[in-house]
Amino acid sequence: MIKMISSGLYSSLQDLGRFGYRNDGVPWSGAMDLSSMKMANSLVGNREGDTVMEFTATGPSLFFEEETTIAISGGEFEPDLEGSKIPQNKAIKVPAKSTLHLGIAHSGIRGYLAVKGGFIAEKVLGSSSFYNGITEKATLKKGDTLSFPIQVPSTLETITSAQKTNFDANxxxxxxxxxxxxxxxxxxxxxxxxxxxxxxxxxxxxxxxxxxxxxxxxxxxxxxxxxxxxxxxxxxxxxxxxxxxxxxxxxxxxxxxxxxxxxxxxxxxxxxxxxxxxxxxxxxxxx
Missing domain, CATH: 2.40.100.10 (Cyclophilin-like)
Incomplete structure (x- = not known):
């Protein structure tokens, strides 16, 4: 389990999106930067569409009750685990009872946090992507708790690290x-x-x-x-x-x-x- 110590800005759960309902006026939603979301999932051996956390400009602070593996991708933030800086675009082992601070964006504006096995979230119309009026929540709040599978074996090919995206291109x-x-x-x-x-x-x-x-x-x-x-x-x-x-x-x-x-x-x-x-x-x- 993960507890939200602070929520950051516009933090939400997202996946690839909600398809097949546009005739009913339902938007696709999903991660704003799909390539970064897929990268984070690949780093921890998830399927590319597994649910991740998206955050904007200021990342949340999180307390991990159990051990897991994470990856952070997207904009260049300043993550630290138990007070020590950790790299992005790389799989990182998080010990149980650890606190992760995702910090502030210095380049780009949206970040993505993947946990091994993906966040466990209710699917509404085939997707766990938050959207006001469709899902119970529009954003994550301080005190919220999130679940992820414990000791998930992966049969998918994983990558150990990935190159940083150039967000200066215009x-x-x-x-x-x-x-x-x-x-x-x-x-x-x-x-x-x-x-x-x-x-x-x-x-x-x-x-x-x-x-x-x-x-x-x-x-x-x-x-x-x-x-x-x-x-x-x-x-x-x-x-x-x-x-x-x-x-x-x-x-x-x-x-x-x-x-x-x-x-x-x-x-x-x-x-x-x-x-x-x-x-x-x-x-x-x-x-």
Whole structure:
């Protein structure tokens, strides 16, 4: 068992997500940075979709009642175990009756903690990913207790360590969305050439990108959207939908992030800059 001594910021349990219910308005959810989540699970011999803990900017402090093996991935935090610094992106043995402090993010913003065997959590609609209104909790709180399997044998191949992700990169790959073709040539050039700044009101539902030379687009009839869809409002607001986003929208879908680009953007904090690298793939990736 693990006890939350302090909760950190926006700490939650996440897995690969909740699929098959978007027609009912249920978002996918899941880890914001899926590649980091999968890395943490691989380090401790878990399946890639086993439940992990996600935390943002400030990690929680945890007390481990039993021995286990953990891995911490994602943004660069400052974890210490019983007062001694420990590395990230490496499997670490945690003795029973130990306290882990995950610290503050110095690079990137989201961290992932995997325990051997995965966190034990109730699945709702096939997923343990927290989402307000679907799961009992939206975030973890001080005093919460979490369970994990004891002495779990693993038949999966494990890796002993992994390379740190470069969170300083600022170019994110996108495809042309269904309404991209309706933008003027000048507007298309602006989207490709401008530098965008992550807004302060960015969260698990959407990232707002601020920019100088405003581009405009018309509203559309309500149409399907998904994580990574870049919406452009008639007022020129640029919104990138993230893992907890709605399932339909009425704004022009001008671009679509690749999966790796969603992971990269999820690690950007307010004030950091990004720019789009538009793929040559045909527009209309969403239907």
């Amino acid at each position: 170019e994110i790959e996108v495809y042309k969305g269904p309404e991209y073709i309706f933008l003027s040539d000048a507007a298309q050039q602006e989207l490709e050439n401008q530098v965008f700044t992550v807004g302060t009101d960015s969260n698990r539902m959407a990232y707002v990108l601020e920019y100088q030379n405003i581009v405009y687009a018309n509203e559309i009839l309500t149409a399907p959207v998904q994580p990574g869809t870049v919406q452009l409002t008639p007022a020129g607001k640029l919104v990138v939908l993230m893992r907890d986003s709605q399932t339909t929208g009425g704004y022009s879908r001008v671009l679509q992030l690749t999966e790796s680009a969603i992971d990269m953007l999820a690690q950007k904090r307010a004030g950091e800059e990004v720019r789009f690298r538009i793929s040559d793939l045909p527009f209309g990736i969403l239907v």
